[in-house]
Amino acid sequence: MKKGFSLLELIFAIVVIGIIASFAIPKYLDTKDSAMASTIKRDIATATTSIKSHYLVNGDIAKISDAIALNETHWGIEDSKITYKDNGKDCVSLEVKDNSGTKTLELTVDSTATNGICKILTADGIKSTIYNLY
Numbered sequence: 001m002k003k004g005f006s007l008l009e010l011i012f013a014i015v016v017i018g019i020i021a022s023f024a025i026p027k028y029l030d031t032k033d034s035a036m037a038s039t040i041k042r043d044i045a046t047a048t049t050s051i052k053s054h055y056l057v058n059g060d061i062a063k064i065s066d067a068i069a070l071n072e073t074h075w076g077i078e079d080s081k082i083t084y085k086d087n088g089k090d091c092v093s094l095e096v097k098d099n100s101g102t103k104t105l106e107l108t109v110d111s112t113a114t115n116g117i118c119k120i121l122t123a124d125g126i127k128s129t130i131y132n133l134y
Contacts, residue, residue, distance in 0.1 A: 037120035091118040103133040
């Protein structure tokens with residue numbers, strides 16, 4: 001009586017594992033991008049609300065970092081602008097601008113992206129918008 005697997009049984013097992021992996025790996029990668037897009041959407045909503053509230057309470061906003069604290073591994077934070085980059089390109093940015101005495105908050109989304117997180121955000125209805133700060 002043999003103890004072990006024949007070569008045919010091992011090849012069959014490897015083929016089955018390969019077939020399962022061919023379905024599982026792309027699904028996993030899509031799930032990862034969807035989760036990141038969800039995080040970025042939540043960050044956009046939180047940042048927008050925080051900046052508006054800070055401006056309403058204080059009447060001014062010198063630095064955007066005074067109003068919000070975001071994960072710096074995802075977001076680049078400058079004085080009046082925060083930016084999320086996807087594959088090295090600007091994907092989403094929020095910027096406080098002073099337009100002749102009227103402050104605005106500009107949300108800019110790269111709607112030309114053909115893949116990645118920007119494409120998911122655009123498909124989810126996130127689009128470039130200008131908010132007046134009162």
